[in-house]
Amino acid sequence: MASLWRKLTHHDGNGWWNLPHTASNEPNPPYEGPIGGAWLGNIWRILTHGSVSHAGPSFYWLVGLFLAIITLLEVWLFGVEGLGSWYIPLLLILSLLKFVGVVAFFMHLRFDHRLFTYLFGSAMVVGIFIFTLVLLLSEFGHQSPN
């Protein structure tokens, strides 16, 4: 299982989905591209004419474009009629994508020491847990009159 996860998310020369996770002041790792490992990374190298191996300005512009497109999508969804109960889950998913994009790449959590990920991630988990409890209590926690 751990091996499969590593193949999916890290580069070992044949990663399927291989986003950069090496800081730009470290030596270029083999096969690690701004996007993608084996095939996606090659497409990126062709598009950028070569030697981009770390997250640099081109990659940051790409992430910025991704965030802008998601925002446009959210605003478009706002105007779509008939989404019904799909509306809020769709918005939450899009919002989560933007959140992860900024935290992982602009805040470079993906390139940093794991401890920072655990620190921030545990605050998020504890916070979401507490505030979900608050919301549930406010919704269902009323005492019925005797």
Next chain:
Amino acid sequence: MWAFLGSDVMFFGAFISTYLVYRGKSLVGPYPSEILNIPITSVSTFVLLMSSLAMVLGLHYVKEGEKNKGTLWILVVVVLGSVFMGFQFVEFREFAHLGLTPRTNIFGTTFFILTGIHGAHVTIGVIWMAFLAYSSHNGALRPDNALDLEIAGLYWHFVDIVWIVIFTVIYLISANDAPPPGMESITH
């Protein structure tokens, strides 16, 4: 900085939860569907997102030792942050004009406290970035002490992700919160 951001997650989480707990419980208008302006707020959201892009580009160029490009991108952060604050100022003034203040109803109270505290964070960030742009311009900010900018950048990006949540929860989701039947209040 990561520890501080973790504590700030709790801080904003408390206000967002408070907003959600009291969502739809206002007894008088104006109500969200009558007053929230999604197109305008979408533009200000886009501006704040792009300021995060400018921030990361500024940090990249400062680390690379390209002083002028680094200063320029930090200045872009200052400008975009100020534009965002301008949008918020105009929005608050418009809401006050339409009769929504923190004392009007529970929506006004929770809305102004949450977005106001976020605005205060942005203001602190803009001032911080202005100092760093000046430091970069006069050569005090260099590749060897770029950590100062990196820490400020983490703060700036955090302010951005908080807005991502606020924009979704308060604006896009709550903008459909209509008044209770027979209670329509204002005025467009």
